[in-house]
Amino acid sequence: MKIRKRTIALLIYFFLLMLPIYWMLNMSFRSNADILGYFALYPKDITFANYMRIFTDKAWYSGYLNSMIYVTINTLISLSLALPAAYAFSRYHFVGDGQIFFWLLTNRMAPAAVFLLPFFQLYSTFGLIDTHIAVALAHCLFNVPLAVWILEGFMSGVPKEIDETAYLDGYSFPRFFIRVFLPLIRSGVGVTAFFCFMFSWVELLIARTLTTTNAKPIAATMTRTVSAGGLDWGLLAAAGVLTIVPGALVIWFVRNHMAKGFALGRV
């Protein structure tokens, strides 16, 4: 009986959570005139015109490709640099460790508006404007610290005896780290990968500042549509639905790592 109550509470929450997304999905299958014309719980004249437009117009679908490219690069850089650093913070004392650890997070704390101009100047000095790598690198500013923080939290939950035993057994550091340690913090790596992906995916201001056409992100393409004399709600909703898809796939792939987690005793 107790289990049932919990499930019902969770289902109610998920139902409410899905409502705005359902509304977006609903709108994506209707034409603009239809949406503005009357209230409809579900689309009566289903049209795929909004989706067709996105899949056939290069200005639209290239936005998705650009975003996916720089987000993937960013997630890979963030994870591969943050893993060893987080291990250092969770296991060792070294000169300035506390200060550096907190300093990392301060990079998420500045309001973006005024920083955009110097950001643009910095990246144009290096000739990186309008490249995917520029956006991926710039997003490291907030994703790498986040990854270090999340991973450090999970690593500190693993008893140090595990490291000691492994070293006594003759494991080298890289082999221990990949074979023994990483599997223990799978849920942490999964959630970190998803968060890096997510924050880079939805970031708009920096990505828009550093790109013009070749690496223009999807979120920027969507604002352009918004400002073009009266909104095309149907098109925007379809684009919104499609922005969810890549991230949903990412979480689908890391779900097993997140749901299994830590299994002490099987080491």
Place this chain on the structure above:
Amino acid sequence: MDKWENNRAWFLVLPVFFIVAFSAIIPLMTVVNYSVQDIFGPGQRVFVGTEWFEEVLGDKRLHDALWRQFLFSGLVLLIEIPLGVVIALLMPKKGWGASASLVILALPLLIPWNVIGTIWIIFTRPDIGLLGAAINTMGIAFDHTASPIQAWITLMFMEVWHWTPLVALLAYAGLQAIPEAYYQAAKIDGASAWSTFKYIQLPKMRGVLTIAVLLRFMDSFLIYAEPFVLTGGGPGNTTTFLSIYLVKIAVGQFDLGPAAAFSLIYFLIVLLFSWLFYQALQNVGKGDVK
């Protein structure tokens, strides 16, 4: 947990240090530079010392925006953190239910922030939006563009809808990292659900909850796109948060000096409170952990 003393661990941190410093230090220095100069055009700048800082600190509208911001972030933390933890506790631990829950939770987080605001504009419209129409059917005249209270409530709903999943995901991952042996021990001791939560789950979630609190504080304090799109800071100035006001100065009036000074003060406030939260969460309940 005692840590090993080892300065060579710096080598593991260096790549992170360089990649973050690359994007962090020069822009910060440039903004500090703007904040003490009056810029008329390329090559025409005058050193003005602390003039912009004094101007910004004496700005009454900024004070109002600051109090609104504290109220907003305070409400965000009070609602989202407990709600997120409860949801994480309710979620199934394994099987297809766990997978489905994770994917559903992630969906609101994946929509770009400017689109969130746009979707909520239509979602809350009394004539063609689901929420707006539902509230009107209940007999309440709902129009968040006219009533400050309703604008705030709508914003809070949007914010809680959008970001509680982040807290829940973090808390869930934290719960999953607790070894099964701990629960078995608690069961043998005959611990109630509440004491299992208080003595095992909550202390073990300290790490992820620290991150959740800091992230939600920072991001809600810096919030811009969603309220700007949904309410435009109105009605009146009742939902003009710090970032919206900052952009008004920086872009609307193109006052780079005051905007830079404003940015630095803003940054220091976020820094100070994040640090206080961090210290508090590091020390709270230290005695509970064995």
